[in-house]
Amino acid sequence: MAGVLVILEQRDGVLKKVSYEVVTAARSLADRLGTGVDAIAIGPMALDATGATRFGADEVVILADDHARLYQPHLYVRAVLERAKTKDYGIVLLSATALxxxxxxxxxxRLGCPLAADVTDVGADDGIVVSRPVYAGKAVCRLKVVAPRCVISIRPNSVTPVEQSRTATLQHAVLGLDSEGPVARTASMKAPAEAKLDVAEASIVVSGGRGLKEPANFKLLEDLAQALGPAAVGASRAVVDAGWRVHGDQVGQTGKTVSPSLYFAIGISGAIQHLAGMRTAKVIVAINKDKDAPIFKVADYGIVGDLFEIVPRLTEEIKKVRAGA
Amino acid sequence: MKIAVCIKRVPDTETRIKIAADGRSIDESGVKFVLNPYDEYAVEEALRRKEAAGSGEVVVIALGPDAAQETIRTALAMGADRGVLLQADARVLDPSVIARALVAELRDGGYDLVLFGKLAIDDYHHAVGPMVAELLRLPCVSAAARLELGDGKATAEREVEGGVEVVEFPLPAVLTADKGLNEPRYPALKGIMAAKKKPLEVKPVTLEAGGLEVLELALPPERKPGRILGEGPGAVPALIRALRTEAKVL
Known part of the structure; x- marks a missing residue:
């Protein structure tokens, strides 16, 4: 049986949590298919990819070069194509992050195969079957792979990483740097002054909408996020369009689709486009002054009332819980 | 500057999705279709680049049913010069099939820039642009929120988790547009009138079957009905209790 190849993702030489999610999914697929899991890690010389072996990879190939500190698409494409020449892979798995x-x-x-993008579930019963949200989560499509090979990207946070000890090999190889034609090169990465957790990757998201009344009031949500920590602050389309928050924070059909374990919708009425982006969250809490707001229809827990009174109290209580835990 | 913009006809974001009787597609009755919102940024960017260059041509290409002519007319009304409809009625859920069909049209077009929206809000693939680029062996930046064009060289910025990547690339190239790239214009009445007379070529295409077969399209599982824990800050302790002991997420 053709193997499973995982593309690991790193930042500053450290594997990201999404890499463990993908290795976990790969292990479970490989076990059902009776095959192995190989992983490729590309990054700077200081790259530490040993973590991948703890989550079920059989072999980890480390391609370290300081030219690969940032994501360079052509280096990744080349590395995977070369690897695929030496060994038969039926499934190439990666995380549906920006990379x-x-x-x-x-x-x-380049592999001449289909892509199942941004899937929330992948199984192998009678062939490879994936589920992927479409129409921004307003519907879910189940697809069967009817090709000998397939690339599958998995939505962050849809797999819980599971550690499992096994004997794995780590192998260092040389990253080929030349390209076969004109390419796009990532020259630099502009990082914000304060490191910020992305709403699509965070396991707790605190989102605000027009009910916040003005941009400065997002401070209330930032305080709550910090008390919950690590948590990201998201936003509805209305406040992004008004210029209160950046587009990268937007949750919804023309923003990001998120699946955190805990989602707070604060001062968000719950337009259909917003609900589409967060309905796969495991637990949803809504705080809104309008008891008839559509957000309460999808929320697990709701509090009706003035968010300017409720949120500071909530932040205080969360701080107490965190201090006691 | 010759620019191609690949666009798609999609259900409006307000649409409530209903599943068709076949269980594999949506019920299109009563659905309003629009130009994919991310494609609006791509069309706008193409128009601005042509205007800045002082000459050139903006060609919009759509793959879809005959009704997608309307979507092309929207882009023509914004100011694009001509349109091409690759007419196919089949809905294919494998983006590589779409990419190959577009490549056949784009390959000998002599385009300096091929633009896409970063994703179509129906299929949510985020895939066709980079696929086309790889098949044409062109440099590609996906989800670009900023673009600067120099002499044969360009710089784009794309938002990633925790920062913004600054990407340099030569032309010709493929770029997919994110929100923030520009503020798309509304078609003016004059543009809408002019669009009716602009050339729109319809080319029937036959799509391959693709490597993904749709088993089922379903509405997402209904969430279990939740409950209102109370009114005002007094309800906060009840919420904390529920999150800790019932949902076990704190």
């Missing part, structure tokens, strides 16, 4: 959303389609195009 994976760019790399997945490139790999599928």
């Amino acid at each position: 994976g959303k760019d790399l997945g389609p490139r790999l599928a195009a």
Whole structure:
């Protein structure tokens, strides 16, 4: 049986949590298919990819070069194509992060195979079957792979990483640097003054909408997020369009689709486009002054009332819980 | 500057999705279709680049049913010069099939820039642009929120988790547009009138079957009905209790 190849993702030489999610998914697929899991880690010389072996990879190939400190699409494409020449892989798995959303389609195009993008579930019963939200989560499509090979990207937070000890090999190899034609190169990465957790990757998201009344009031949500920590602050389309928050924070059909374990919708009425982006959260809490707001229809827990009174109290209580825990 | 913009006809974001009787597609009755919102940024960017260059051509290409002519007319009304409809009625859920069909049209077009929206809000693939780029062996930046064009060289910025990547690339190239790239214009009445007379070529295409077969399209599982814990800050302790002991997420 053809193997499973995982593309690991790093930042500053450290594997990201999404890498463990993907290795976990790969292990469970490989066990059902009776095959192995190989992983490729590309990054700077200081790259530490040993973590991947703890989550079920059989072999981890480390391609470390300081030219690969940042994501360089052509280096990744080349590394995977070369690897795929030496060994038969039926499934190439990666995370549907900014990197994976760019790399997945490139790999599928060059490997001449289909791409199942941003899936929330992948199984192997009678062939490979994936589920992927479409129409921004207003519907879910189940697809069967009817090709000998497939690239699959998995939505962050849809798999819980599971550690499992096994004997794995780590192997260092040389990253080929030349390209076969003109390419796009990532020259630099502008990081915000304060490191910020992305709403798509965070396991707790605190989102605000027009009910916050003005941009400065998002401080209330930032305080709550900090008390909950680590948590990201998200926003509805209305406040992004008004310029209160950046587009990267937007949750919804023309923003990000998120699946955190805990989602707070604060001062958000719950337009259909917003609900589409967060309905796969495990637990939803809504705080809104309008008891008839549509957000209460999807929320697990709701509090009706003035968010300016409720949120500071909530932050205080969470701080107490965190201090006691 | 010759620019191609690949666009798609999609259900409006307000649409409530209903599943068709076949269980594999949506019920399109009563659904309003629009130009994919991210494609609006791509069309706008193309128009601005052509205007800045002082000459050139903006060609919009759509793959879809005959009704997608309307979507092309929207882009023509914004100011694009001509349109091409690759007419296919089949809905294919494998983005590589779409990419290959577009490549056949784009390959000998002599385009300096091929633009896409970063994703279509129906299929949510975020894939066709980078696929086309790889198949044409062109440099590609996906989800670009900023673009600067120099002499044969360009710089784009894309938002990633925890920062913004600054990407340099030569032309010709493929770029997919994110929100923030620009503020798309509304078609003016004059543009809408002019669009009716602009050339729109319809080319029937036959799509391959693709490597993904739709088993089922379903509405997402209903969430279990939740409950209102109370009114005002007095309800906060009840919420904390529920999150800790019932949902076990704190």
